[in-house]
């Protein structure tokens with residue numbers, strides 16, 4: 128993409144309404160604009176990152192054997208009356224009446240709707256196990272929407288639902304989600320620590336939240352520093368293998384890690400003192416096993432091999448896709464701007480032309496640009512007629528992990544400069560070598 132042809136409305140001033148870095152930087156870097164409290168338009172660069180996160184989520188869910196679908200944002204109130212949650216949900220639920228006077232709502236979550244789909248279509252144990260998920264906008268009329276996309280009213284969530292005949296099978300689904308989530312966050316360049324959690328209004332007795340450590344996080348967390356060293360990495364996982372998923376679950380949940388809601392002083396004090404940590408964190412996902420809560424309420428049962436009708440065991444599993452962008456920026460920025468992890472960056476590399484209009488410099492930039500595109504990469508070429516300082520400031524603000532700087536002086540020596548956004552380290556090399564190096568960096572990351 129050539130910057131002169133893109134839509135990237137960066138702001139020079141810090142927006143007064145933004146209290147935390149990610150909110151400020153998303154506004155300044157032209158990623159989002161507020162349309163009303165807690166509701167945002169996603170401008171092209173914000174939308175690009177959102178799509179990248181969605182892709183990662185899809186790939187990892189499908190890898191775990193879960194099946195994508197799409198449910199609507201608007202739901203009928205009837206199903207929620209059946210489960211009893213129409214009244215329970217309170218003011219967070221946006222209620223709407225259609226022209227025929229029918230009660231509708233903008234879905235804050237989808238347990239009722241998916242259970243209804245399930246009960247009308249599945250009647251036998253033979254069709255299980257089954258895990259369906261979608262990535263869809265949710266609406267929760269939060270009292271105090273704040274911190275930009277971190278606590279919005281409209282937000283994008285991946286929510287998945289497992290249906291199993293037995294509790295054991297449902298707990299395997301729970302573990303599968305744990306493993307796939309760990310992998311999802313790692314691919315986004317994030318460490319999200321699974322912590323024992325409260326089950327909240329959804330109910331049930333088995334739940335973990337995934338927390339990204341950040342000073343601006345809304346949750347207070349307590350953990351054993353040993354969890355920080357845990358990495359899933361690129362180990363091959365057989366998601367159908369019950370023991371393997373259980374082992375990974377145990378590995379990641381054995382060290383003490385809880386939010387203030389479930390914090391247990393005695394268990395925490397059993398951790399060696401030098402490893403006891405308390406911090407703040409951002410909740411980027413949560414998994415639940417809640418047994419037959421919804422299948423009982425909505426009558427979702429299957430026939431077992433011996434002909435009995437049993438309610439299915441269920442769980443629901445959510446990832447805050449739009450909130451994740453805020454969390455990624457909270458964990459990856461400096462005073463100049465964002466520093467995107469390579470797995471989610473909106474463009475792979477920036478090209479800064481130091482002397483726009485100079486034919487040799489323009490030609491070198493074009494050669495780089497086309498060479499990178501031919502390697503399947505997306506460069507962002509700052510071809511505006513602007514001062515070098517302005518171009519560098521914009522590149523630092525939008526935070527592409529790599530920058531190529533092209534100017535007459537370097538070209539005189541046959542080189543361009545490749546700079547790492549995070550470390551600031553630069554290296555000079557030929558155009559061919561630069562194209563090669565950048566493509567090597569992104570092998571397996573695009």
Ligand code: ATP
Nearest residue numbers: 276277278279282284410411412413445446447450
């Ligand atoms: P919170 O405690 O932050 O209000 P929650 O526990 O009510 O969130 P869940 O029902 O667990 O939310 O939803 C799954 C995920 O959706 C959360 O882990 C979070 O990442 C994201 N999420 C929830 N509420 C919002 C919101 N208002 N804005 C953005 N993302 C949200």
Ligand code: MG
Nearest residue numbers: 336410412413
């Ligand atoms: Mg939650």
